[in-house]
Amino acid sequence: MNKLLFFTLVLIYSCQTDSIFQKNDCGANLISNPLEDLQWLNNIKTSFEQSSSAVKKKIYQYTYNGNTVFLIDPCVSCPDGLQTVYDCSGNTVCEFGGIAGLNTCPGFSENSTNEILLWEN
Numbered sequence: 321m322n323k324l325l326f327f328t329l330v331l332i333y334s335c336q337t338d339s340i341f342q343k344n345d346c347g348a349n350l351i352s353n354p355l356e357d358l359q360w361l362n363n364i365k366t367s368f369e370q371s372s373s374a375v376k377k378k379i380y381q382y383t384y385n386g387n388t389v390f391l392i393d394p395c396v397s398c399p400d401g402l403q404t405v406y407d408c409s410g411n412t413v414c415e416f417g418g419i420a421g422l423n424t425c426p427g428f429s430e431n432s433t434n435e436i437l438l439w440e441n
Contacts, residue, residue, distance in 0.1 A: 346388055346408035354381060354390065355438055360410035364392060365439050379439040382432040389413055390438070 346358065355365050361379070368377045376396035382389050388408055395401035402418035405425055414425035 355379070358408065358410070361390060361406075368394070368439070368441060377441050378437065381434070381436040381438055383434040384413070384428065384432045389432075396440075 378393045380391040405413040416423040
């Protein structure tokens with residue numbers, strides 16, 4: 321009976337879906353808080369927090385083409401806002417929006433999964 325209880329508890333705790341338990345591919349270790357663990361992402365968040373602009377800003381985490389990525393939206397609902405998608409190292413993966421209507425993220429909406437809102441003002 322004790323073994324059954326033990327295995328039941330292990331199964332329950334191993335099925336956590338809370339975002340802090342979701343493994344991402346940002347290195348060998350589990351990154352439970354990308355906003356703190358990834359310095360470049362922390363720098364973006366800090367600059368957003370220190371901005372005197374009232375413009376709504378958001379930082380999301382997604383899985384895109386099998387990789388963990390971060391979408392930075394510095395001007396939510398701005399018709400000319402440029403959204404940038406970064407990999408775990410802070411390299412630009414693709415961008416969309418802006419005055420020119422740039423879209424180097426074809427199919428991002430259809431191919432991105434596991435959306436997690438990491439930060440918003």
